[in-house]
Amino acid sequence: MIDIEIPFEQHRKGHYRFFEKLPGMLSWGMLLLPFVLSFIDVRMAALFMFVYVLINFSRGMASALRSVQGFRTLKQHQKLAWPTLLNELALGAIPARVKRPRWHRYAVDGTQDRPLLMHPDKVVHAVIIATYKESRDVLAPTIEALLASEYNMKQVICILAYEGRAGDAVERQAKELMSTYKARFKDAFAVKHPANLPGEIIGKGANVTYAGRELEKYLKKKRIDPLRVLVTTLDADNRPHKHYLTALSYAYIACPDPVHSSFQPVALFSNNIWDPPAPMRVLATGNSISHLVFSLRSHALRNFSAHAQPMVALLKTDFWSVRTIVEDGHQFWRSYFRFEGNYRALPLHLPIYQDAVLSDTYWKTLRAQFLQYRRWTYGASDVAYVVHMGFFRKNTVPKFDLIAKTWRLLEGHVTWAVGPILVLFGGFIPVLFHPKSYAALELPLIVSRIQTVAIIVAVVTVFLSLRTLPPKPAHYKRHRNIFMVLQWVYLPFTTLIFNSFTALYSQTRLLFGKYISKFDVTDKAVVSAAADGTTSKRL
Numbered sequence: 001m002i003d004i005e006i007p008f009e010q011h012r013k014g015h016y017r018f019f020e021k022l023p024g025m026l027s028w029g030m031l032l033l034p035f036v037l038s039f040i041d042v043r044m045a046a047l048f049m050f051v052y053v054l055i056n057f058s059r060g061m062a063s064a065l066r067s068v069q070g071f072r073t074l075k076q077h078q079k080l081a082w083p084t085l086l087n088e089l090a091l092g093a094i095p096a097r098v099k100r101p102r103w104h105r106y107a108v109d110g111t112q113d114r115p116l117l118m119h120p121d122k123v124v125h126a127v128i129i130a131t132y133k134e135s136r137d138v139l140a141p142t143i144e145a146l147l148a149s150e151y152n153m154k155q156v157i158c159i160l161a162y163e164g165r166a167g168d169a170v171e172r173q174a175k176e177l178m179s180t181y182k183a184r185f186k187d188a189f190a191v192k193h194p195a196n197l198p199g200e201i202i203g204k205g206a207n208v209t210y211a212g213r214e215l216e217k218y219l220k221k222k223r224i225d226p227l228r229v230l231v232t233t234l235d236a237d238n239r240p241h242k243h244y245l246t247a248l249s250y251a252y253i254a255c256p257d258p259v260h261s262s263f264q265p266v267a268l269f270s271n272n273i274w275d276p277p278a279p280m281r282v283l284a285t286g287n288s289i290s291h292l293v294f295s296l297r298s299h300a301l302r303n304f305s306a307h308a309q310p311m312v313a314l315l316k317t318d319f320w321s322v323r324t325i326v327e328d329g330h331q332f333w334r335s336y337f338r339f340e341g342n343y344r345a346l347p348l349h350l351p352i353y354q355d356a357v358l359s360d361t362y363w364k365t366l367r368a369q370f371l372q373y374r375r376w377t378y379g380a381s382d383v384a385y386v387v388h389m390g391f392f393r394k395n396t397v398p399k400f401d402l403i404a405k406t407w408r409l410l411e412g413h414v415t416w417a418v419g420p421i422l423v424l425f426g427g428f429i430p431v432l433f434h435p436k437s438y439a440a441l442e443l444p445l446i447v448s449r450i451q452t453v454a455i456i457v458a459v460v461t462v463f464l465s466l467r468t469l470p471p472k473p474a475h476y477k478r479h480r481n482i483f484m485v486l487q488w489v490y491l492p493f494t495t496l497i498f499n500s501f502t503a504l505y506s507q508t509r510l511l512f513g514k515y516i517s518k519f520d521v522t523d524k525a526v527v528s529a530a531a532d533g534t535t536s537k538r539l
Helices: 015-040 042-079 082-091 102-110 136-147 168-184 204-222 244-254 278-294 311-316 327-338 362-391 399-433 438-453 455-467 480-511
Strands: 124-131 156-163 187-193 229-235 261-268 307-310 344-353 526-529 535-538
Touching: 015 042, 015 362, 015 399, 015 480, 042 278, 042 344, 042 399, 042 438, 042 455, 082 102, 082 244, 102 244, 124 136, 124 204, 124 244, 136 156, 136 168, 156 168, 156 204, 168 187, 187 204, 204 229, 204 311, 204 327, 229 244, 229 311, 244 261, 244 344, 261 278, 261 327, 278 362, 278 455, 278 480, 307 311, 307 327, 327 362, 362 399, 362 480, 399 438, 399 480, 438 455, 455 480
Parallel strands: 124 156, 124 229, 156 187, 261 344
Antiparallel strands: 229 307, 261 307, 526 535
């Protein structure tokens, strides 16, 4: 069996280092290209920028359409009677003259030719909640949201994975929480991840992997078949939709190849969306809308944050990576190569509600947001891993699929870094060098017209942002609604600073071998209101 663990930093040499550098080289090269072309031939520079802006405009319009479709699909799935659907699937029959989704009828009809993996009552859900120093005010609502599921909680094991390096107070809190809620689950226990284990970096991957190995021991002791167990990983602030567990059970037992699949719900950053500063609200809402789009692009879907995978598959991948800060997205690639390309992430069109970034001061919030995006954009480090495993190691992964996935990964990270910069400013570069050139003078006008039409995308974004808002907390005045619209003036700035510049920062670090070897936990402040209407924040 091949080793699927990412190489240690000191072992990354030769072709591996080249492909670590590649995203940064391409991104900086793309930013320099309009200047270089302007020196060579202004018409080439103008043509390049026109084509690039047009491509991004087309993508933006397509994403706007997909975001509306994704929102509609999400709302439709939230309204479904999932317990009833799961029961009909188990029975292999649908009552006459009842309205059901077409895909549900296909699934039920399919049970005549292909038996279900198991009866729904046999499924066991293990939910691992990773925590560092989050307060009870953050963790308790997550556990309560899990318990509010319309599902038999005696089929659910809750594991609170906490860090030993966080101190005694965190340990006491973890044990107290599990003691409080234990009776309401099949079982519930806290797992302490020891500090400074050899071969690990400080990160969530090491924490949940240690918890996963403790779960393995638990299942052996209780003689529970790992094939029956679905493992969901949650961050401390992740609150599953009430039908998440039921829909996940449905997807698992109906899936033609469940062991080689993971299940990805839709991340919506709306738990505390009324509380953070406006720039953070814009970013959080934009992220939510992006995940609505991703949920409809199953060919390009990868693991992100909260996701579920069968225990039997996790045993074969030795759980998650303990050597990278992007363990969620990286887990997709580990599984992809472990199963020789026979692996996919399947969308679950139900939300996992998460927090927008909020710390106890404005500047700490900005810093925490930067660190979160730095971690996400550091996913560019997977490019070298994918090329190394796919093209330099012996495997039977279908090469056409591998090439397509590698291209999407590389192009996605390069576009993340340079797309907004070139779209906003690239059209003005040729005219700086050739102020009398007709092509150079016309380009900014053409680009501005395209950008004017692209306002449609912004309008769709604002519309969806208002539709996905949870109810306004009582301690906020009515005028807060106005700010939820006016906040979108920050969009160009947040896109440049927290998307482009952060992606460039991460790729430049990889370019020079300045690795990020520590997982920066995002601050999760809680806002509380006093009797006089004043609010306060605490971590």
